[in-house]
Every structure is written in structure tokens, then in C-alpha cells.
Amino acid sequence: MDATFLMNSLWVMISAILVIFMIGGFIMLEAGSTRMKNAGHIAGKTIVTFGLASLVFWAVGFGFIFGDNANFLVGFSNFFYSGQELEGMGLSSAVFFVFQLAFAGISITVALGGFAERAKLSVYLIFTIIFSAIIYPVVAHWIWGGGWLAEHGKQDFAGSTVVHLTGAMAALAATILLKPRIGKYNKDGSPNNIFGHNQVYTALGVLILWVGWFGFNAGSTVSVDGGFFGFVALNTNLAAGAGAVAAALISWMVLGKSDVPTLLNGALAGLVAITASCAFVDTWAAVVIGLVAGILVFYSARFFEKRKIDDPIYALSVHGAAGIWGTLSTGFFATPELASVGQAGLFYGGGFTQLGVQALGVTVSGAFAFAVSFAVLFGIKKALGGLRVTEEEEIMGLDMSEHGSYGYPEVFLAEENKKLSS
Template identity: 70%
Template sequence: MDEMFLMNNVWIMISFVLVLLMQGGFILLEAGSTRMKNAGHIAGKTIFTVGIASLVFWAVGWGFIYGEGNAFIGLSDFFYGDLTSTDGGLMGTTSFVFQLAFAAIALTIAFGGFAERAKLSVYIIFAVAFSAFIYPVIAHWIWGGGWLSDLGKQDFAGSTVVHLTGAAAALAATIILKPRIGKFNKDGTSNDIAGHNQVYTALGVLLLWVGWFGFNGGSTLEVDGAFFGYVALTTQLAAAAGAVAAMIIVSAMTGKNDIPTMLNGALAGLVAITASTAFVAPWAAVVIGLVAGFIVHFSMVFFERSKIDDPIFALSVHGVAGVWGTLSTGFFATTELAEMNGGQAGLFYGGGFSQLGVQLISVLACGIYAFLVAFIILKVLDKALGGLRVSEEEELIGLDMSEHGSYGYPENMPEENKKSEKTGA
């Protein structure tokens, strides 16, 4: 067997593991950003829904994305199990598991809009629906030879396919579920519902940052030419710039060096560079990250003032930064890199408004589709299940106890301490 073929497959399997381990980063990020009484629930539902996403992707997701079909959707290769096919320089199975990990990430992003108030049954049903009818359709349009691919859409690793899609679904959820109890006052002012562990949040961001080198670097799909090293460079520069920019702007605007904003700035830089990482020069990666770090702060403020309760800041980090990242290739894609990776040069490299226009169309089409389909699905579930949200009493107790029967931190919860004292435990 050809040595380069083997190396390509080893690299993509390593990248698959890195992307799958990003779920651990999301667990720490989401649990740390929310309250202690919901930590076990957040960790557990993440593992369970990754399981659902994997099974649905195997059954229909891959086929809807990459199967033979039309400009809208693929219609073959369901229940994937071809052990002999090759996809470019990869075994089909290697490509399959790598793409599966991306589908699971998009679902986890979507669930950021459900945090601390949705029923577990809603997570389960929506995981199936999102993994079958939302993510694969958009992925087909862009990565599976669909109509946006035909237009020349540039989205190297998924600012649109993964991040904007997940955030648009999260927006639908936050609107229908409404804010958490105590988040907003009658006069319109908001209360800060602080996450219980900033160390978890910071460690989660670091794990995501490391995993992103599989996310972006693995999207080269080969080791020939070692182009993944260049992708790693632009990824690192954008993330660094996003963290620094967010800290500068939040300090200037509030007088406080807010840690969550700085962490979100790093993530925003990563999200933004995901579309353009293979298309832009290093200096442009820094600019893209800086802009992402600035806009994530103002986006967080905007959603708060709009009375949209987004505990994990998915709308700002993955949605707004995803839009900026998608558009950035239309500005900064170099002629050389665009030709190398398939596409046109951006506005600042003499390409005019052509590529920027395609990027804008993709933002509108994918964002609207993901939001509308998610909204419809959740509205149907709202009627069918008698509401998407747990009761007020269950929300106050915490989803750990109301949905699972035990707390993630039992020794720190007053009710559990009292129970232990009575039983002598």
C-alpha cells in the first residue's frame, strides 16, 4: 500500500480523535459557564447526544451530505459500511469518522441555546432531527457538491457549515424556551447568573483550542506538502488575536478585565478563522482574529440587551463570529491560496465583490434555513411534549436532580447534605 496513502489516513484519524476530544472541552466550558446544580446534566447529555448524532450520521447523515442526489440533498449511501472505497487520498471509513465528528460538534453548539432549562426528552428528539435534517442539508450544499459549492463557496473547515448552523439552531431554541428564571427583571434590566467554575471554563477553552488543530488542520485531508502546518499557523494567530482583542475591548468598555469575555474572544478567533484558514495570509489571520475578539464583546452585550438569554454565548461566539469568518474570505483570500484550494481571490486581492457576494449568499441561505427548520421542529415538539421547558420547581432544583435523580456535586448541595445526615452516610 502506498506510504503517502497510509500517512494521510493516520493524520486524519489523529484529527478525528482531536475533534472528538473537543466534546470534553465543550463539557468543561458549558458546565463551568452554568450553575453547579446543572453540571452533571450538561456533562451527561453531551455524551448521550454525541451517541445519537453518531448513529444518525451513520444511518442517513453521510448519505444526505455525500450521496448521489441533487443540488439540495444527497440520496444514497445510507447506513454507511463500505470497507473498500477510497475518498481521494483516504479510505472511505477514515473520511466518514472524521466528518461524523464535525456533525457532533455542530449539534453540541446548537444545544448551547437549551442550557439550564430544557427537558432531556427535547435534547433527545432534537438531536435526531438536527443530525438528519439540518446539518446534513447545509453540509451538502457546501461540502457535498450542492448549489453553494457550485457557486464557489469557500468554507475550509466550517465557519458556516458547523458554527453558524449550530448557532442559528441555538437562536431558535433560546427564543422559544425564553430566559431562565431570574435572568431579567420586569424593568428590563438583567441579572448576572454567573457560571460556577471559571477554571473549568478556561480549561475547556484550552482543550477546544488544541482540538481545533484537528478541526482545521485535518481539513487539509492529506499530509502531502505539509500544508496543515500553514493552517495551524493561521489558526493559532487568529485565536491569539481574538483573546487579546476581547480583553482589551472589555477592559476599555467596562473597566474590568473580564475573564469569560477574554475566553470567548479566543473562541471567536478560532471560529472566524475556520472558514478562511487555508485562504489567507498570516497578517490577515491576525486581523480576522482581532475583529472577532472585538465583535464578540459587542454581540454579547447586544443579545443581553435584547433579552435573549444565551448562557454559553453560542450566538456570539459561533453565530456572529461564524458570519464574520465566512465573509472574511471574501475580503482576504489571496490569489495564490484561492487557486491552490479552489476559489477566487478576495476583494483586497483584486477579486472584486464576486467571492464576497457568494459568501454573503451562503450566510443568508444557511442561517435562515437552520433557524427556520429548527424553529419549526421545536414548535412541533413544544406542542407534542406539552412544553420544551422543565417546570419552575424543577428548574430551581436543578436539572441534575429533576432530570437524573442525583447532583453532579452531591456533597456541595444542601439537600444532599441533609439526606446524608439523616441516613448517617
């Protein structure tokens, strides 16, 4: 066993740990962006759904993505993966499995953001099983597992489409079927702000995600050879910084104030957008990609809100709109020297070929993820008699209605004692 094999395995294992720790970032982000009465529920359901997704990915997801005997949809081997070494990996196959499992866990976490503050816990669990077994693996196989989009040269280095757009399209299906939260819209259709209970938690969640993204993007090199992971990390950080600054400035210009949730979403949008292109573009292009993502996320959030699509943690804008832009961006900015997959982009003499492949991948992958998610959730709705908790339970908060305990017991018990004493 040579030193390169061991170093590659160590690097990817560290990266997998960083990506799994991103789940903690999502807990802080989602809990901070929603109301106090649902904080414990958000923390708990995120942990249990990641655990459930891990088991499903072990049983069938990994095999559908990377298995042999593949057809145009999925692979067919390595189910209930035993840890055996696979051919041609250049690192421990078990480490590679854990790394890929982490990506699947992030995608379902993005998807479940569209359920926030109103879905039954049972719906989270059932949808997690189906998403992790079928929806995510199919898209991942098409692009990363040697499927038909890979054969066309689809560029998606670390998952702007595979992870983020797939999760966002599932979130869109959920938001449409669940309908807006109580109090989000007035009778005339005008929206109300439902503020998250802790912007500091949200900011900490974003920082955790930012750090974890170095495992996400730089770890996707799955190799230490040549130190290329450092270049990928550089592009990643530049795009995140540009996204944060652009979002802060555009909100300041339009609203007269630099909105904190917007600038935080700008950083995430920059990260999502550079995820597809981080290994294929020069540093100046990474800055441009991040800047565009930061502006895009601001207008995208306003677009969805006006159309009465209630997206509490902005999954559709951060992961959907920015995921689309990031995927398309390689069709413009991929350089001949860095385009290890596909071709150079439009601005480097590659014409519209790669841009067309990227657009095809976005359209087909997004449509598949949305259509199957919608059908699955509609079926769950019919089977369970609804996706959503009752009006009384929603007003009470999912901490109590779904789990029987408060995330912040001192606060709520103090309030109840005041009511009793008065």
C-alpha cells in the first residue's frame, strides 16, 4: 500500500468529516431562521433524517449511483455495501463511500428545508427514505456515476446540480403541496415577514457551512496529487466572499438597509454556485460567479415570495437558483486547461456546446427531481390524510406537537406560569 493511497484516503476522510459537520451548520441555520417554538423539532428531525438517509444510502443508494451493470438510469451492484475495495479508486473504497454518503445527507437536508414549520414528522421520515433511495441516486448516477449526462460531458465538479438543485426541486414540490405557513400571507395576498428567532445562530450556521464547504469542494478532488485541492479551495472562498458582499450591497441599495439574512444567503449562494465550477474556472471567474449568485439570491427570494411560495430557509433561492447559475457558469467560464470534463466554455472559444450540455443537465435533472418528489409527496398526502400538522399544532409549535417537549423549556414554561398566575 503506497503513500499516495494512504494520503488520498486521509484527505478524503477529513473532507467527509467536514461535509458531515455541515449538518450541524444546517441545524443552526434552519433553527435560527425559524421560530423558537420549532427549534427543538428542527434539530431533532435533522439528526434522525441524516441517520435514516445514511442507512438507505448504504442499502441501495450507493449501488444505484456507482454500481456496475448500469443502464441509462442507475447502476446495479454494491448494495448493502460491505466495505470491500473497489477497482480503480486510488484511495480506500470505504472512505469514498463515507464521502459520498455525506453528500447524499446534505442533499436531503436541503430538500427538507422546504417542509419547515408545518410538516408532520412522519412525512419527513417517509420522504427521506424515497429521496435517498431513488431521487438523489438517479441524478447522481447520471452525472457522477458514468450515466448519460456524464457521457455528454456534463460539468458538475462537486454538486451544484447533483446535490443542491436536486434538493431544491424537492423542496419546491414540498412548499407547493404544503402551502404557506399560517400568517405568512394576508387576505389580499401581501406577505408578512415571519422572522427567525436568532440571527446569531443563523450566522454561525453559515460559517460552519462555509468551513465545511472546503471538504465539499476541495475534497472532491479525492486526491492530494499536485495539491490541486488548494486551488479549488481558493476559488470556493473567493466565490463565497463575493456572494456575501454582493448580497449585502444589493439589499442596501434596494431596501435602504443591509439585510442580515440576505447577506448570509449571499455567502451560501456563492458557495452553491461555485460548487459546479470550482475546478474548471480561473480565480477571477470565481469572483464573478459569486457576485452574480449574491445578486441572484436577493431577487429570487423576492420572486418566490410574491408568488406565495413560502420558503422559510430560502432553499429555492440559495440552492435552486444559485445551483442553476453555478451549473450554467461553466458553460461560460471553463478554461481549456482546467476542463478535465467536457469542453471549454463560451468565453474561452468553446462555443455554445458546453453551455448547451449544462442547460440540458439542469433542465432534465431539475424536472426529474421535482416531478418525482411531487408525485411521492402527493402519494404520502393521500396515504396519511395530509402532509401538514393541524392548525392548532402549527400554532402551538412542532416542538410540543411532534415531540412533547420544548427546545427552549425555560422560556415557554415561564410564559405559561405567567399566564397561570394572572
